[in-house]
Amino acid sequence: MKKLSQIIAYAGVIGVTLSCSTQKNTVVSRNFHALTTKFNVLFNGEQAFEKGLNDINNNYQDNFYKRLSIEPISFDDRKVAAPKFNNPGSNFNKNQDKKPETPFDRAEEKAVKAIQKHSMNINGYEKNSQIDDAYLLLGKSRYYTQRFIPALEAFNYIIANYPNASLIAETKIWRAKTNVRIENEGLAIESLKFLLENEENEAVLSDRIKEQAHTAMAMAYEKTDTIQKVIEHLTKGSQTFVNKEQSARNMFILGQIYSELDRKDSARMVFQKLASHKKAPNNYKVHASIELAKNAKKDSTDVLLISKFRKLIKNIDNRAYYDQLFYQLGNLYRDRGNTEKAIQYYEKSLETSKNNYQKTYSYEGLGNLYFNKQNYVLAGTYYDSVLNITSEEFENEKRIRRIKRKNKGLTSLRAYESLIKENDSILNLVSMSKEEQTSYFEEYIEKIKKEDEERRQQLLNSQNFGSQFGGGLSFNTNKNKGKWYFYNTQSKAFGEAEFERIWGNRALEDNWRNSDKASAKETEESIVNTEENQSRYKVETYLATIPTNAKEIEKLKEDRADALYKLGLIYKEQFTNYPEALKNLDRLLTLNKNKQLDLPIHYHLYQVYKNNDNEEKAEENKNYIITNYPNSQFAKIIKNPNDKLNENEEISEVQKKYKEFYYLYKAKKYEETVNQINNYNSSIVNSDLIAKFALLKALAIGKYKSKEEYKKSLEFVAFKFANREEGEKAEEIIKLLK
CATH class of the missing domain: 1.25.40 (Serine Threonine Protein Phosphatase 5, Tetratricopeptide repeat)
Structure with missing residues (x-):
């Protein structure tokens, strides 16, 4: 009896298994494979795909100072792959032993598994209703791994074999996006036009699909620079807000385009609508407010914007945007002529910013304000800060190039100002009598002695403070009596302030006292030794430096x-x-x-x-x-200020000499060219051709000397004649050498 029941059980299992074959078109078989595909293989694949999308969204950083890309993803053209793939339905040629590198690879693997194990292609017809979903997942996964040709094959396979599938419209949109990525925008536009303009589709297409289609159309037209069509489809793609993130993005880009076209009224209208839209994500609402300020009229509306920005800053949910909000608030005060407030908010922007690109704007704002105040030294310092934190990605921006040119003049100015100040100081000492010089340096020595004494006392205080701190010194207050030091808010605040005054900002690490400078005891001994033995306290040391020759x-x-x-x-x-x-x-x-x-x-x-x-x-x-x-x-x-110089006037001696040296250079007599220019230099100090002589000399040096010497000569020309054509030419050659 027992054996009979086992035989029946085995027979039942075998029967069910045979009835679920992918080659049998039965109700059991269809439902078994459809359910297994959907809730097992595809479920895991879609979970991996969603993880990949989340990774992209979390890692992608928008630069709101530039026009945003319609699709928030950046592809590397060098990584686009197009492997041979003959039959999307059967020949996947997948290496099953290879581990997936990304969540999208994992999703593709699951889609392939679903097709290979659960496809029920019987007599040319697919009986598993989930296989078209598997192909769509396959195509989308390949799209995000930049394998656009295989992705296109997967989408085309669905359209050719599942024309009545519920996801056919979505597949056509993905195919169009893929065509845009491989620079086949014309085909993408034609297919999407047919999808959107077909009367049968008008009532059938959902708002979600229409949003996606208009967004894809805007992407395609953007590639063809048909800006009016981009505006049209971005407008339609941001009307229903089914996909809140993408619709808000479309609206923001629409406002940016209006701003670029100098259609400020339209830009303000779009940004105002986005800033007050209930469904829009907060980051787009905040940046829409910032764009409103950028496009605002310079009139009384500034007062309302300032009030709006103050409210945004009070909202702690906007902490991530404080640097941009403070910067824009600084701009509003600058436009109203309140320079002090503008400086205050630019500095706040720098304090709260962790984004170097945003910092370049804040530093530039400060530099411009001080430049307008004719404080050129401080302005140059801020422009230096801009250039120091500018990454290679943004070095060729028009704004950065303009700052570079401006800063070249300021760099020269600071150098000349410093040289004049230094030489004035030295020549002033030279003009003094011996007694006056001695008296001057005696006063100076007394001053540095006093400073060193104060410093030594400070270090002694720090030692005492350190021992008290380590011994758990408590400060008696009625309110906090008996509490541990760090629970006593008054004592803790005093301790922090005192510690920072003496030690500065120190990292939390071993030997923190010695991390940046010598210990208090060593420094004190150093000061004592300096006072007793070093020459800095001797008048003779300074007198010896005064030139007498x-x-x-x-x-x-x-x-x-x-x-x-x-x-x-x-x-x-x-x-x-x-x-x-x-x-x-x-x-x-x-x-x-x-x-x-x-x-x-x-x-x-x-x-x-x-x-x-x-x-x-x-x-x-x-x-x-x-x-x-x-x-x-x-x-x-x-x-004769209004008369042009006679063009037939006899060529000057300097011009003749330049031609002579130029012909030497063309005759490949490079060393002779350099020597002749060196000998003639004193005669061309005030000539308009001096920059040409300098560049010709640098070019000649490059023909027979080392690359380093050539570069130095070019750098001299680029620096000294920065605003001349020759200086710009030298700068171009330096870049080519790099």
Whole structure:
């Protein structure tokens, strides 16, 4: 009896198994394979696919300062693969032993398994209702792993073999997106047009499908630069908000496009609608408010925007956007002429920002404000900060290139200002008597002794504080009496402030006292040794550094004069700051001993006074030039400012020399070219052709000397003649060398 029951059980299992064969078109077989496909294989594949999508969304960073991409994903063109794949229904050629690298690979693996094990293709007809879903998952997984040709084959297979499937419209949209990725936008547009304009589809297509189709159409038209069509489909793709994330994105991009087209009213309308939309995700609402401020009219509406931004900042849910909100608030105050408030909010933006790209805007804002206040040294420091944190990805942005050009002038300005200050200081000491020099340095030594004494006392205090801190010193307060030190808020606050005052910001690590500088005891001993044995407290040390050689002193004066002249030109020509230009050129006039500079100084003074509406002084310099240099080019320009120079005028000596050296260069006599230019340099100091001579010399050096020397010569030209064509040419060559 027992044996009979076992035989019956085995027979039942075999019968069920045979009845579930993929080759038998039975109710049991169809339902078995459909359920197994949907709730086992495909379920796991779809879970892996969703994980992959979440990873993309979490890792993708939008740059809201640029126009967003319609699909929030960035593909690397170098990784696009197109392996041969002949029959999507049977020949997968998958290596089953290979472990999936990404969730999308895992999803593809599951889709393939579903097709291979559960497909019921009987007499050319698929009987498993879940296989079209498996092919769609297969195509989408390949799309996200940049295998667009195999993805296209999977989508085409569904469209050819399952024309009546419920997911056929979605498949056509995915096929169109894939065509866009392989630069077949025309085919994508035609297929989506047919899908959207077909009368039969009008009533059948759901809002979700219509949103997806219009979004894909916008992607395709964006590739063809048909901006009006992009606007049309983004508008339609953001009307129903079925997919909140994508619809909000479409609306935001629509506003950005209007802004780029300078249709500010339309941009404001779109951003206002998005900022107040209940279904829109918060990050799009916040950035829409920021864009509203960017596109705002410079009128009384600024007050409302400032109030709006203050409310956004009060909401702690917006902490992630504080840096951008503070920056934009700074812009609003800047536009209203409140510079102090603008500086305050730019600095707050820097304090709260972890994004270097955002920091470049805040630093630039501060640099521009100080530049407008004519504090060029501080402005240059902020521009330096912009360039220091700019990544390679953004180096060629027009904004960054503009800052680079501006900062070159400021870098030169800071260098010349520093040189003048230093040389003035040294020459001032040189002009003193021995007694005055001694007295000056005695006062200086007393000052540094006092500073060292204060520092030593501070270090002694820190040792005492450290022992008290370690021993659990408590500060008696009635409110907190008997509590542990770190539970006593008053004591803790005092301790933190005192610790930071003495030790600064220290990392939490072993030997923290010695991490950045010597221990208190070692530093104290160092100070004592310095006081007793080092020469910094001896007057003789400083007196020995004062130059006494007449040639050295004369060189200091020449360098100062050269710096004053160049500084005057920078203020006059690059920054149009006539008061500063006047200050430097006037001072140079009183100090100048170089006869070659006499004419250009008076000519630039003439121009500055004329631009500054000081006709009396302008006339004075004009008469000086005409009287003392009647045949000079400057005199001719002053006498006939509206006349062009005679083009047939005899070529100047300098031009002749340049041609001569250029022909030497063309004759491949590079070393001779360099030597000739070096010998002739003193004669072309004030010539307009000096930049051409410098570039020709650098090019000649590059022909027979090392790459390093060539680069140095080019860097000199690029730095000294930054605003000239020759300087730009040298900069281009340097980039090519890199």
